[in-house]
Amino acid sequence: MRTCGILGGMGPEATIDLMRRIVAHTRAQDDADHVHCLVDNNPQVPSRIKVLLEGGTVSPGPCMAAMGRGLEAQGADFLCIACNTAHNWRDEVARAVNIPVLDMIALAAAEAARRAPKARAGSLASPAVRLTGLYEAPCRGQGLEPVFADEAEEARLLGVIRAIKAGRTGDDVRADLKRVVENVLNKGAGVLIAACTELGVIGVEAPVPVVDAADALAAAIVLEGAGPDALKRPGA
Structure with a gap:
């Protein structure tokens, strides 16, 4: 041990x-x-x-x-x-x-590639993750093309993250998360990466594989x- x-x-x-x-x-x-x-x-x-x-x-x-x-x-x-x-x-x-x-970033990217090789990988994360390119190189190194939510939906997702941090996990928060997921799926994502550990508290549902970084x-x-x-x- x-x-x-x-x-x-x-x-x-x-x-x-x-x-x-x-x-x-x-x-x-x-x-x-x-x-x-x-x-x-x-x-x-x-x-x-x-x-x-x-x-x-x-x-x-x-x-x-x-x-x-x-x-x-x-x-x-x-x-x-x-x-x-x-x-x-x-x-x-x-x-x-x-x-x-x-x-954790490299581990999540590798698991996403295992679950959906060569797919477009939709990152569900705070704007800071996109702006710093945290998942860009790890995903591309695994043959995945990273995609992100539109700016407005990304702001909605940050609201979801902040709500979970404040202990709010009700239907309204889950509905907002669902809207963000739909936005990323509409961009052709074949796998989703829950790239914020708060999201694991309520879970992400989608018709494609979902890799939770945590x-x-x-x-x-x-x-x-x-x-x-x-x-x-x-x-x-």
């Missing part, structure tokens, strides 16, 4: 959702079969959206790097970041520690922490 250190709190509900996914992906007969996780559920990480979209000047990088160092000092053998947008500072975390940092990360954590025999495949 190897210990996973999770940089969380971005947001807290998404971090809890990732933990549920890790448990769900684990083939276990008893407590000791699960991956040992150290979680820094820190909601005080400076806002990623504020820096990338609103002209904020306080980078989350130093805080995330300090979280990584703390988790390593507590015994983590590898790290992960439970937030897509925060992967803009993944390299800063990696430079601050002497242990591997899993790449789910791809959870599976990788089980593989890294407990080995291939511990990974429960879908439907198993």
